[in-house]
Amino acid sequence: MSIVSMLKEVPHPGEFIRDELEARGWAQRDLAYILGVKEQAINPIMSGKRGISPDMARALSKAFGISPEYFLNLQKAYELSTSREADPAIERRAKLQSIFPIREMIKRGWFEDTQDVSLLETQVMRFFRTNLLEDVPCFAHSAKKSGDYSETTPLQMAWLFRVRQIADEMVAPRYSEAKLKASLVELERLMVDPEEIRHVPRILADAGIRFVVVETLPKANIDGVCFWLSASEPVIGMTCRHDRIDNFWFVLRHEIEHLLNKDSLESGLSSSIVDVDIDPSNENLPLVEVRANTAASKFCADQDAINSFLIRKYPYLSEKDTLGLARRLQRHPGIVVGQLQFRMAVEYKVNKYNWLTRHKVKIRQFLRGSANVDGWGDAIPVNL
Known part of the structure; x- marks a missing residue:
């Protein structure tokens, strides 16, 4: 019974x-x-x-x-x-909310606000491009708590698919690796003045790269991603969750290195390609991540010059000397400060992340108006 x-x-x-x-x-x-x-x-x-x-x-x-x-x-x-039987829609809505931050996604304009659970499920399937709810990434495995699955995976996947959703509607010329390599020199010229960051989306677009900034979802700690819509349509997505000049350039160059090495070209969309909490000091990173971090560090500042500066000056690092180093390297002081802070943490085991932090200026404001920015109160309309 x-x-x-x-x-x-x-x-x-x-x-x-x-x-x-x-x-x-x-x-x-x-x-x-x-x-x-x-x-x-x-x-x-x-x-x-x-x-x-x-x-x-x-x-x-x-x-x-x-x-x-x-x-x-x-x-x-x-x-x-x-008592009356409970509405079966309650269980279905609870299932969706337990996997994805549905209310946050509605707030961000990714889904239409509705109490019709069938319409909500349809929107979820359309968002993830499948005709079966069971084929939505993470949906069928929501109860799994061990192995390779982690609680952040659904957040990563939702963010990743939002980046793809926006990138799909962008128009860009065919990707040119030669143009991208040539653009690295042009990008370096922008690293002295924070306002020059507004030119980054145009430079990347000229090389055939779709550049998208999507605010990270709560507790997801996402930094960026590089993936391919096709072999000639690369996408770079960033969150700019650390609204700092040093983090912006490091993450951007990290993703460009993934692109140059054609990482994830054959793997398709999965949470494994999303860069979460990029940490160059992590000794257990895969080779592709080590390679991307190395390229990013070199791009942010000449590592020989950083080494020489620390050998000569540490532990008596003055602001005047640091600003002089930034001028010689033709980098904004915030970028150089970020590199020095990291090297001191790794090599000297000293936490100096509050040292000269005022130079690590905010940059997100310079992307609005020039890049496709989704978040912080703005939503990009897309055809679902």
Whole structure:
């Protein structure tokens, strides 16, 4: 017998009380006398028109020698059996929300706000480009808590598919690796003035690269990604969650290196290609990530010059000397400060991430208007 059918057969507690009265040979007025109330006070309970309150449960407990919890449980079971069936859509919405941050995605304009769960599921399938809900990435494996699966994977996948959704609607010329390599010199010229970052999307587009900035989802800690819509349509996506000049250039060059090496060209979209919490000091990184980090560090600052500076100056690093190094390297001071902070943390085991941090200026503002930026209150309309 199912739980639902059992609940439907639960009698009102008044029936149990009548059985107890009959077993004891008591009349209803006898019970009223024992409880010290008028008979009219217990008539509604006996007829099933009123439930058993906690006070009455305690009184009946004394009268029958049965725990008050027993009477309360009888009342709860009866009320549950007579309650309306819950809307099946609740479970379906809970399933989606347990995997993806649906409310956040609606807030960001990725989905239409609706209580129609079928429409919501349709939007989720359309977003992930599948006709079956079971084929939505992470949906079928939402209960898995071990192995290669992690709780951030659905967040990574949702962010990644949003980047692709926007990139799909962008127009760019055919990708040219030669133009990209040549553009690295042009990009280096932009690394002195933060405002020059506004030219990055155009330079990348001229080389055939779709550049998209999508705000990361809560607790996802995503930095960027490089993937391919086709063999001639590369995409670089970034979050700019660390709104700092040093982080921007490091992550951008990291993703460009992935592109130059054609990383993920054959692998398609998966959470494994998303760069999360890029940390060059991690000794267990895959070779492709080590290679990308090395290229990014060299791009941000001449590593021989950084080494020489630290050997000569550490631990007495002055702001004046650091600004002089930045001028010689033709880099914004914030980029050089970021490189020095990292090298001190790795080689000297000294946390200096608050040192001269005012030079690590914000840059996100310079991308608005020149790049496809989705987030921080702005949403890019796309054809679903």
